[in-house]
Amino acid sequence: MQFGLRHVCTYLIALLIPDAHPGVTRWYVCGFRRAWRSVAALTAGMVLLPAVLVAQQAPPLGPLPTPPAQKAEQVELGRLLFFDERLSGDNAIACAYCHQPEKGWGDGQPLSEGYPGSPYFRNAPMVLNVFFQKQRYWDGRLSGADLPTLVRDHLTEAHFMNADGRLLQERLKQVPEYVEMFDRAFGKGDPSFGKILNAVAAFMRTLVSRNSPFDRYLNGDQAALSGEARSGLALFTGKAGCTQCHHGPLLSDGKYHALGVPEHPQIIEEPERHITLRRFNRTLGVPNAVNVREDVGRHAVTKEREDWKAFRTPTLRELKYTAPYMHNGTLATLVDVVNFYNQGGGSATPKSPLLKPLGLTDAEKRALVAFLESLSGDPVVITWPESLPEYAVRPFGQN
Amino acid sequence: MNLKFLRYALGILLLVVSLGGGLAMGERKFPPLGPLPSVPVPPDNPMTTEKVELGKLLFFDHRLSGDLSTPCSRCHVPAQGWGTVTPISPGYPGTQHWRNGQTILNTAYYAKLFWDGSSFSLERQAPAAAGGNVAGNGDDVMMEERLAQVPEYVKRFKEVFGIDRPGIAQAWMAIAAFERTLVSDPTKVAFDRYAKGDKNALSPAAQRGLALFIGKAGCLQCHNGPLASDQDYHNLGLPEHPVFETMAIAQITHRYEQYIKGVTEAQYRAANRDMGLYYVTKRPEDIGKFRTPSLRELKYTAPYMHNGLFETLDHVLDFYNVGGGPAPGKSPLLKPLGLTEQEKQDLKAFLERLSSDEPPHVMDQPKLPPYAVMR
Numbered sequence: 001m002q003f004g005l006r007h008v009c010t011y012l013i014a015l016l017i018p019d020a021h022p023g024v025t026r027w028y029v030c031g032f033r034r035a036w037r038s039v040a041a042l043t044a045g046m047v048l049l050p051a052v053l054v055a056q057q058a059p060p061l062g063p064l065p066t067p068p069a070q071k072a073e074q075v076e077l078g079r080l081l082f083f084d085e086r087l088s089g090d091n092a093i094a095c096a097y098c099h100q101p102e103k104g105w106g107d108g109q110p111l112s113e114g115y116p117g118s119p120y121f122r123n124a125p126m127v128l129n130v131f132f133q134k135q136r137y138w139d140g141r142l143s144g145a146d147l148p149t150l151v152r153d154h155l156t157e158a159h160f161m162n163a164d165g166r167l168l169q170e171r172l173k174q175v176p177e178y179v180e181m182f183d184r185a186f187g188k189g190d191p192s193f194g195k196i197l198n199a200v201a202a203f204m205r206t207l208v209s210r211n212s213p214f215d216r217y218l219n220g221d222q223a224a225l226s227g228e229a230r231s232g233l234a235l236f237t238g239k240a241g242c243t244q245c246h247h248g249p250l251l252s253d254g255k256y257h258a259l260g261v262p263e264h265p266q267i268i269e270e271p272e273r274h275i276t277l278r279r280f281n282r283t284l285g286v287p288n289a290v291n292v293r294e295d296v297g298r299h300a301v302t303k304e305r306e307d308w309k310a311f312r313t314p315t316l317r318e319l320k321y322t323a324p325y326m327h328n329g330t331l332a333t334l335v336d337v338v339n340f341y342n343q344g345g346g347s348a349t350p351k352s353p354l355l356k357p358l359g360l361t362d363a364e365k366r367a368l369v370a371f372l373e374s375l376s377g378d379p380v381v382i383t384w385p386e387s388l389p390e391y392a393v394r395p396f397g398q399n
Numbered sequence: 400m401n402l403k404f405l406r407y408a409l410g411i412l413l414l415v416v417s418l419g420g421g422l423a424m425g426e427r428k429f430p431p432l433g434p435l436p437s438v439p440v441p442p443d444n445p446m447t448t449e450k451v452e453l454g455k456l457l458f459f460d461h462r463l464s465g466d467l468s469t470p471c472s473r474c475h476v477p478a479q480g481w482g483t484v485t486p487i488s489p490g491y492p493g494t495q496h497w498r499n500g501q502t503i504l505n506t507a508y509y510a511k512l513f514w515d516g517s518s519f520s521l522e523r524q525a526p527a528a529a530g531g532n533v534a535g536n537g538d539d540v541m542m543e544e545r546l547a548q549v550p551e552y553v554k555r556f557k558e559v560f561g562i563d564r565p566g567i568a569q570a571w572m573a574i575a576a577f578e579r580t581l582v583s584d585p586t587k588v589a590f591d592r593y594a595k596g597d598k599n600a601l602s603p604a605a606q607r608g609l610a611l612f613i614g615k616a617g618c619l620q621c622h623n624g625p626l627a628s629d630q631d632y633h634n635l636g637l638p639e640h641p642v643f644e645t646m647a648i649a650q651i652t653h654r655y656e657q658y659i660k661g662v663t664e665a666q667y668r669a670a671n672r673d674m675g676l677y678y679v680t681k682r683p684e685d686i687g688k689f690r691t692p693s694l695r696e697l698k699y700t701a702p703y704m705h706n707g708l709f710e711t712l713d714h715v716l717d718f719y720n721v722g723g724g725p726a727p728g729k730s731p732l733l734k735p736l737g738l739t740e741q742e743k744q745d746l747k748a749f750l751e752r753l754s755s756d757e758p759p760h761v762m763d764q765p766k767l768p769p770y771a772v773m774r
Contacts, residue, residue: 089536090466091493116466118541158538162465167494167532170655174647271548271770279544290547290564293774391647396639397671399654 061237063215064249064317067131070202073185077178078203081196083385086171087155089162092116095154095200098124101382104321105207110264110329114276118159121267121277121295123329126322128380129315131205134254138311138327141284141301147204148197155197159276165193172196177389209317212377225374232371235364240341242368244354245313251375256298256310259355260346263294264328295328308350320376334372338365430624432613433594434585435695438507444522444572446579450559453552454577457570459764462545463529465536468492471528471574474500477762480699481581486640486707487649494533497643497652497673499707502700504759505693507579508626514689514705515675516632521575526567533652543567551768581760583695589752601752608749611742616719618746620732621691627753632676632688635718636729639672640706672726673706687728698754712750716743 081087082095093115098107105126107113114120122138136142136150143149154160155168172178172191182191185199209215214233216224225233236242245253267273281289284300298307311327325331331340340346342365345355360368440446457463461470474488474496475481481503483489488500498514506512512524529535529542546552546565556565559573585591590609592600601609613619621629642649657670660678676688689705703709709718718724720743723733738746 086493089493089532090468090491092466116468117462118466158465158541162536162538164532164536166658167651167655170651170658173654174651268774269772271772274773275541275544275548275770278547279538279541282540282544290544391651393645393647394650396644396650396653397669399657399668399670 061214061218061243061247061251062249063218064129064132064209067205067208070205071185073181074199074202075206076203077181077185078199078201079382080178080181080385080388081172081200082203084388086388087161087163087168087196088115089164090116093161095161096384099127101380101384104128104318104323105380106322108323110324111266111273114159115162117272118162118276118279119270119273120159121264121273121280122327123324125314126318127204128207128318129209129250130207132208132250133315135312138314139298139301140256140312147201148194151197151200151204152193159280165196168196169193171391174391174394175389176392207380209377210380212317213374214371215377217374226370228367229370229374231364232367232369232374235360235368236371239364240358240360240368241354241356242341246316251316252313254313256307256312257352257354258297258308258310258348258350259326259340260348260351261311261326261328261340262330262346262348264330267295267328268293297327309348310352316372316375318376320373321379334369335365338368338372429619429629432590432619432623432627433625434588434591435505435508435583435625438579438582440579441520441522444575446576447559449555450573450576451580452577453555453559454573454575455762456552456555456765456767457546457574458577460767462549463535463537463542463570464491465538466492469535471525471535472764474528474534475503477760478758480504480696480701480758481760482700484701486702486710487642488534490533490652491531491536495646495648495652496533497649497656498705499702501692502696503578503581504696504700505582505626507582508693509628509690510630511690515677515679516690517679521578522571525571525574529571533655539567542570545770546570548770548773549768550771583755583759587755587757587759588695589756590749593752602748604745604748605752606749607742608745608747611738611746612749615742616736616738616746617732617734618719622694627694628691630690632685632690633730633732634675634687634726634728635689635704635733636687636724636726637704637706637708637718638724638726640708643671675705684728687726694750694753696754696759698751699758712747713743716746 082099085091085094085097087094093113098112098114099105100107105128107124110123112120112122112124125138130136130150131147132144134144136144136153142153152165155163156165169191172182178191182195182199183189185202186195213224213229236246245255245257247253267277277295278290278292281292281296281300285303286292286296286300287303294309296309298310298312299305301307319325319334323333325334325337331337338360341355342358342360344357345351438446458471458475461467461473463470464473469491474483474490476483482500486499488496488498490496501514506521506524510519512518512521513527518524518527526539527534529537530539543566546556546567549565552565556562556569560566560569562569583591585595589600589605611618612622621631621633623629643653653673654667654670656673656678657667661681662670662674662678666674672687674686676685676690677683679685697703697712701710701712703712703715709715716738719733720736720738722735723729
């Protein structure tokens, strides 16, 4: 069954990319030839093909769909709010402090800064393409169905922005330009916490990848990928086994896998990060939370044994700009990442059985990196506002 | 000489009257002024030296706030009469509080805490301040885990409370125990010495002031008992502090407080005053009422009133002398007093003698125990 599925997927990739590098075709042809040797597997694969595709949710690589159009006035308001420190409890940080446009919409550090006094214990992921995510956070503790909820969680969580929604709406009500912008964006009425969340979410829905070489290649521009990158694509879908988890338009299966990534030592060695981690584990109800000395990943959400230290497969789009890598930023470069997988993942246990030593040559590793870099589009440049609209005194008692 | 004797005799007579049974003001009798009794201690939080020491550390520990900026001692500064010299308490960074930060001194005697009496014990007041969004803005679990990262605290919580790791509820208990030590020493308060028989402890002016206090000025109507507070709530017609007309960040908090305290939308829209006790009871007659503060140690606790409107005692006396302020719903107890300048000075002389001779309990920030790596 697994055998059949694997080759069916490859077949579909080959269909989608009719002029794929010969390596892909050869791989697929070889695989298919082997499949012929198993009549049972073929039969099962053909008969169950539609059901398997639905059940496994393993769509082929492909361009990102277009997110729904957003109301321009909400986007414009959300853009300013994204950079506004007044959305944090003590006015110290804005969304953009950990999701910096010029750092690939992450913060360029292994572990996120978090709130003053409560530094975070995981890497700040980029926010590009966040609209397409089916789950939020490295552990999927929030559904992807409602982007404003992700914004809300960031604004209010003690380790992120530690703000009270009721206070935030009164702050923004004190800014005349914002009041006008809220009127234009949502109809006349006070700024509310809900509108704040919706405005930031509207802005974030516009933050999508553009014009990646790989997308151009998918659209028929053969020259968009170098020969090396095309070799890398073949490895990606073949020998390196990347598509086992990194598939679909986002190049993520939206699932959780334990890779044996070593812990970032600072989550324990740095007392404040350890505190943040421990408090997080407690608030999620992790058993024995105060004695756990590691990031248990998805397990903190589900408490299931098989989710121990499993983390959500991230998108591979834009990764040229989003180093360092992995849930805790412990791999500094793409070369490090490829080497990590080439040796079959980390030494920590438990580890997904999908990870096995790959036996990639140096040339193959270079090709894979070349392909991975082609998944990054033009930088989504949004400059920091030169100034933000300021508080103004209101007529007292006319609230 | 005779005149002086008469003045003394009059003062003593008035004091004796007030100390023994109360002075009739109209038809009411009031508990007498006098030295503070021993500190009331709740049976579920007995005082120990170790607990008080722990509470002192925690009172000064910045880790008991959201972003490490705002320990208790930021708004209750030992050298500023255990409050702050600003009219309105500073509040959490990025915010501004909306009421005067009260002194910690002698709060052990209050049955209810905060200007609107919304907290029923020191043990409950501490978390309300440490967690309030315009005060400490701390998260309970985060603060508890911070304490658990400090070996010295782990040891002390174990010794004091017999628990294996620090608990945030026990932290508030220790802070409350520490606060119960911050009370006036009667041997250092002129009025208390006077009340105990040292007739030279009050100057003639202060003795005249005492007579006015319990007599013509009517202060004793509300400022009675050893604490010089009836612990009841009164509307003085006090205007709102002008900062709320002129300072954007203060207006934010003013509206925020209306919002979180659950007034109607119409009240929120029109709110231009702090409604005080009303937020707790939602009884219209309680709008604008605030708890009578103790008058002890007020020499060190300027500015005065719930919103710090008055910088000096002279301002306070002028306010009462004209019968209070213009805001609606003023207590009928307030009437123009017709005090002369001399009488106001006498009253002030007395009021200052309700304070310790030197600023009480001034102390430096203790050295705080550090975090450790816990592998």
